[in-house]
Amino acid sequence: MENMIWNKNKECMSREELRDLQGKRLHKLVDLVYHNTPFYRAKMQEMDLLPDDIRTIDDIVKLPFTTKADLRDNYPVGLLATPMSEIVRIHASSGTTGNPTIVGYTYRDLEIWKEVIARALTAYGVTRGDIVSVGYGYGLFTGGLGAHYGVEHLGATVLPTSTGNTEKHIRLLRDLGVKGIACTPSYALYLAEALHKQGLSADDLKLRIGAFGAEPWTENMRREIEERLGIQAYNIYGLSEIMGPGVAYECGCKNGSHIAEDHFYPEIIHPETGEVLPLGQEGELVLTTLTKTGMPLLRYRTKDLTTLMLGTCECGRTSVRFTRILGRSDDMLIIRGINVFPSQVENVILEMPEFAPRYMLVVDRKNNMDMLEVQVELRPDNFSDDLGGMLALKKRLAERLKSVLSISAEVKLVEPNSLPRSEGKSTRVIDKRVLA
Numbered sequence: 462m463e464n465m466i467w468n469k470n471k472e473c474m475s476r477e478e479l480r481d482l483q484g485k486r487l488h489k490l491v492d493l494v495y496h497n498t499p500f501y502r503a504k505m506q507e508m509d510l511l512p513d514d515i516r517t518i519d520d521i522v523k524l525p526f527t528t529k530a531d532l533r534d535n536y537p538v539g540l541l542a543t544p545m546s547e548i549v550r551i552h553a554s555s556g557t558t559g560n561p562t563i564v565g566y567t568y569r570d571l572e573i574w575k576e577v578i579a580r581a582l583t584a585y586g587v588t589r590g591d592i593v594s595v596g597y598g599y600g601l602f603t604g605g606l607g608a609h610y611g612v613e614h615l616g617a618t619v620l621p622t623s624t625g626n627t628e629k630h631i632r633l634l635r636d637l638g639v640k641g642i643a644c645t646p647s648y649a650l651y652l653a654e655a656l657h658k659q660g661l662s663a664d665d666l667k668l669r670i671g672a673f674g675a676e677p678w679t680e681n682m683r684r685e686i687e688e689r690l691g692i693q694a695y696n697i698y699g700l701s702e703i704m705g706p707g708v709a710y711e712c713g714c715k716n717g718s719h720i721a722e723d724h725f726y727p728e729i730i731h732p733e734t735g736e737v738l739p740l741g742q743e744g745e746l747v748l749t750t751l752t753k754t755g756m757p758l759l760r761y762r763t764k765d766l767t768t769l770m771l772g773t774c775e776c777g778r779t780s781v782r783f784t785r786i787l788g789r790s791d792d793m794l795i796i797r798g799i800n801v802f803p804s805q806v807e808n809v810i811l812e813m814p815e816f817a818p819r820y821m822l823v824v825d826r827k828n829n830m831d832m833l834e835v836q837v838e839l840r841p842d843n844f845s846d847d848l849g850g851m852l853a854l855k856k857r858l859a860e861r862l863k864s865v866l867s868i869s870a871e872v873k874l875v876e877p878n879s880l881p882r883s884e885g886k887s888t889r890v891i892d893k894r895v896l897a
């Protein structure tokens with residue numbers, strides 16, 4: 462397939478040109494927040510910083526970090542850099558504790574957003590004339606409306622299916638010959654299952670391209686989705702605080718996600734010390750919104766753990782890429798002192814053909830000892846009354862988990878279709894230690 466690029470001027474700039482642009486944008490941004498966001502002015506004054514101290518992109522390290530707690534403390538709209546009358550849209554992230562996080566967008570912010578989504582869709586191979594179903598939730602969540610306007614901006618046709626009513630969704634996919642789908646990877650699997658239940662297969666649809674994100678997913682999960690839906694599955698990354706989906710996207714090379722670096726400046730820091738790490742080291746992704754005017758953020762700590770890679774990609778894009786997100790630093794479980802990510806468990810499970818890509822980690826503390834239980838669904842063909850066979854399978858999985866995680870886990874094989882399904886972001890961990 463010929464590599465298509467939506468905005469060659471921006472996506473393929475030389476590094477010098479890009480860094481120069483980033484520096485100019487950062488200077489403007491700092492000036493904006495210093496004069497319009499009391500929170501940032503106070504922080505900069507504390508650090509004895511004036512906007513003119515920030516001249517090039519390298520000066521970014523002088524600036525303060527922003528955290529989710531800062532957004533909550535300034536609830537609802539304390540971090541806006543513009544009068545409320547300039548805000549044309551508000552999104553909010555649910556947040557399980559405390560204040561939700563509110564994000565306000567100016568008209569210009571929305572234009573940037575749809576531009577970056579159009580870049581992503583083009584990188585996946587979507588063009589005018591294609592129909593794309595948006596199966597992310599519409600509403601306060603940024604997935605639905607964010608992707609929606611990007612599809613329209615590209616000139617393709619958007620089918621705003623949102624979540625819910627999978628039967629109707631499948632019917633429309635089939636009857637309209639829909640080519641692209643944007644949803645969570647868990648919903649893509651759910652859709653594949655529902656298709657199967659209706660006696661249909663990927664061959665009954667014309668789906669070719671999937672844009673999946675909003676939650677971590679592994680290479681093994683990619684393979685599973687691609688096979689079951691007969692598509693090419695691509696990553697899309699983003700977060701509401703920074704914009705929503707479209708902050709980064711994979712290209713046809715599937716070798717890391719390109720950050721739309723002319724709008725979002727990335728750094729990697731040590732998640733505990735906050736020290737900026739050299740390129741190539743794994744750590745927490747920090748993002749600065751270089752062009753937003755509604756609620757711009759300086760050095761926002763995403764908590765997402767990844768590694769940045771430089772170098773022109775085979776597709777021709779020069780922007781920095783990040784490797785697959787391993788998980789969030791706050792999703793990381795510490796079990797008997799060992800760090801465990803749900804994605805490690807997912808990888809092990811999907812390497813074994815007997816298991817469906819459905820699992821749940823249950824962590825508890827018994828007699829002062831952390832216990833990890835991994836519940837996993839068998840594929841229908843592997844579900845049997847052969848007790849000996851089931852025990853042997855259980856043992857094999859337990860051994861494999863132990864070698865990967867370095868701790869032992871109790872394995873519980875469960876019947877096909879018995880773990881909860883999700884249409885949005887899936888829950889894969891129940892930590893009873895925090896619930897207690």
Ligand code: DLL
Binds near residue numbers: 677696699
């Ligand atoms: O999930 C925005 C989004 C919608 C992205 C649709 C992609 C597609 P939030 O609800 O604010 O926004 O959650 C953001 O989700 O910090 C990551 O931890 C996680 N996340 C998002 N995309 C990915 C991805 C949306 N592709 C948080 N891979 C982020 C791994 C992801 N994690």
